[in-house]
Amino acid sequence: MDSVKSDSLLSLLNTFSEIGKVQPAGFTRKVYDDQWIRGQLEYADAAKRFGLNVFMDQMGNVFAANTADLNDQAVILTGSHMDTVEHGGLYDGLYGDLASLVAIGDLFTTMGSSTVPLVAVSFSEEEGSRFETTFSGSKFATDQFDRTNLALLDEQGTDFATAREAAVKTLNDVIQMRSQRLHVKEYLELHIEQGPVLEAHGVEVGVVSGITGQMRLLITVNGKANHAGTTPMDMRDDALQTANAVMNSIYKALHQFTDLRFTIGKLNVFPNVTNVIPGKVVFSLDMRDLDQAVLANALAQVRSICAHRAIDIDITTNVQPSRMAPELIATISQSAAELNLSQTAISSGAGHDAQVISYQIPTGMIFVPSVGGVSHSPREFTKSKDLANGLAVLSTTLKKLAY
Amino acid sequence: MDSVKSDSLLSLLNTFSEIGKVQPAGFTRKVYDDQWIRGQLEYADAAKRFGLNVFMDQMGNVFAANTADLNDQAVILTGSHMDTVEHGGLYDGLYGDLASLVAIGDLFTTMGSSTVPLVAVSFSEEEGSRFETTFSGSKFATDQFDRTNLALLDEQGTDFATAREAAVKTLNDVIQMRSQRLHVKEYLELHIEQGPVLEAHGVEVGVVSGITGQMRLLITVNGKANHAGTTPMDMRDDALQTANAVMNSIYKALHQFTDLRFTIGKLNVFPNVTNVIPGKVVFSLDMRDLDQAVLANALAQVRSICAHRAIDIDITTNVQPSRMAPELIATISQSAAELNLSQTAISSGAGHDAQVISYQIPTGMIFVPSVGGVSHSPREFTKSKDLANGLAVLSTTLKKLAY
Secondary structure (H helix, E strand, C coil): CCHHHHHHHHHHHHHHCCCCECCCCCECCCCCCHHHHHHHHHHHHHHHHCCCEEEECCCCCEEEECCCCCCCCEEEEEEEECCCCCCECCCCCHHHHHHHHHHHHHHHHHHCCCCCCEEEEEECCCCCCCCCCCCHHHHHHCCCCCHHHHHCECCCCCEHHHHHHHHHHHHHCCCEECCCCCEEEEEEEEEECCCCHHHHHCCCEEEEEEECEEEEEEEEEECECEECCCCCHHHCECHHHHHHHHHHHHHHHHCCCCCCEEECCCEEEECCCCCEECCEEEEEEEEEECCHHHHHHHHHHHHHHHCCCCEEEEEEEEECCEECCHHHHHHHHHHHHHCCCCEEEEEECCCCHHHHHHCCCCEEEEEECCHHHCCCCCCCCCCHHHHHHHHHHHHHHHHHHHC | CCHHHHHHHHHHHHHHCCCCECCCCCECCCCCCHHHHHHHHHHHHHHHHCCCEEEECCCCCEEEECCCCCCCCEEEEEEEECCCCCCECCCCCHHHHHHHHHHHHHHHHHHCCCCCCEEEEEECCCCCCCCCCCCHHHHHHCCCCCHHHHHCECCCCCEHHHHHHHHHHHHHCCCEECCCCCEEEEEEEEEECCCCHHHHHCCCEEEEEEECEEEEEEEEEECECEECCCCCHHHCECHHHHHHHHHHHHHHHHCCCCCCEEECCCEEEECCCCCEECCEEEEEEEEEECCHHHHHHHHHHHHHHHCCCCEEEEEEEEECCEECCHHHHHHHHHHHHHCCCCEEEEEECCCCHHHHHHCCCCEEEEEECCHHHCCCCCCCCCCHHHHHHHHHHHHHHHHHHHC
């Protein structure tokens, strides 16, 4: 393992451990806020120290290329995002963000220009924690951004367009604007797993096969609220008792699928009073699988369970699964093997910029273990050895693809 | 049916339909508030118009006796309560309150003094909707009131003692205080059913056999919150999935009891987010039965279902069942029969002053139908014919007992 590279990465992470730090613990850098601006400026400074060519786009995505003269050449892009959830950890987004910069900077320092230009990116936003839209940075970069989102308001009533304009103006004082969209031939992303699989199996590197599609339902069970003491059992229409039977059937039916992940995470009872028979229950169902046909089949089973009752089903989210590019999966796997790191194919149940980008561009993704599988929490942690492993796999892969 | 009596009652109810009226609908007379004071004063005025002897106690219970010289004679007491829940209906409490006054007043007018003195009572509070204590009026009158409740605060931060003192002082300007506790030999209460049974079976009068005991549990199921996308199904400890199985078993086990009424009315999931596996679920279980042994057996079954898991059970309420006095049940039943009214034995699943009083004194209770079983709601309604029927049964019963 190259200790110079991993020292650079740890030093950068240390610098960022003060940017967006919140009490009592964790980090909050919501897109376009002051700490986010500080982060993108720090990223640009670090890129300049590596001698990279720094530029940005109208969305506030910051790029660092290993050539000053890109024009419209096809490039290999690698990176992640600068924003965090509220009270998030240090590693989600930022690890891949900084590791990409270090990998390209180090390759440039040691090997000079590449045959295919390499560009690191620090995407503006992926988490959706300020405005009700996710992946706006990578969507903009790949021409998938829906401009109606510019009218979205944050909790303080500031709209996306206004927040973006002010932040981009500040960044633009020191970072040049490139109006032309990059021509990206391949995208790579390094990320902490945010789940417990690699750690539990003692595997050092996850070669991501795909990112699961996600279907979210909101299921409403209607009954009749009534007095818990005076209403005989045979004269009740108890929405929670019905919901409980429905949930029981859903759990049973969905457990039959091999890989499907499903969660009833949210459930609200109305009026939710001890001595009142529930009149209405609303619960969510989150289902994820790499295979869209499995999701469709699962939905059909849920619909069948909910038929013939006073139950409504709303589909609130329906994101298609994404597949990583086979040639990039192979190259990442080969890199891990050459580095003598244990590896496994793994699917991602969480969304990533790589998911959105893969709809347009061949994409590869590398995971490293998360201690306890914890993420979106100040307790999020990945060991230095694992951080270095991921960086080495990314660097080796980039070298194979670009030099 | 005696139309004079029922006209008096309807006229009084009409007067009260302006006392505590709130927007958009319903009535709010919380104990000791201005509208409650107005109500007790109006009650005292009506009693005086009947020529009854009006007095009160330190709690603000207002009494009306058919003799000026009670001393410590054993009396028959009948009445209900003046307070309402927030946005309650016209009939809960007030119907029995005013009907008792009319019955005693009318008997006094037509038949003069009775062998056993009759006393109507308008209890101060039964609903517990201002302070976290219920039945304080009837508990005080029967020496069961726990004085530590005087320190309880309402939502505005006023304590029970202060609120009581001010209201009682105002009432005392026009109603004489009697410091000596009444010697009550029997208590009768007329009330709307607050449930759907009488209406559904087309029966005119319910002769209450008892008031169900009530056991309330709070059941906490502990699991481990985690990411819904990244946590494999076999590495989860989903508190809602466990709770669902537990609830399913509870529903099945408790449905085996013939008369037990049970309700899971309140259920909260933590953190209650669509894409987070529930880490904790807390739900209530309300169980009611006339037989304490049935409640104990049901509790044992719930404990057994919840054994061997990370589940905690708290008993938050444990009220003993109460039985109405057999001789009063017989007299009420005979009265209804003489009046050619259809009748049925019925248990009360809701609490009443009669419940508290029955622990000390032989008690009888009469129900009349509630349209749709609706109560504690502005939609609460009982037809005039049913109001008159209940009054007639009460009046006939009092006549049998006292003259």
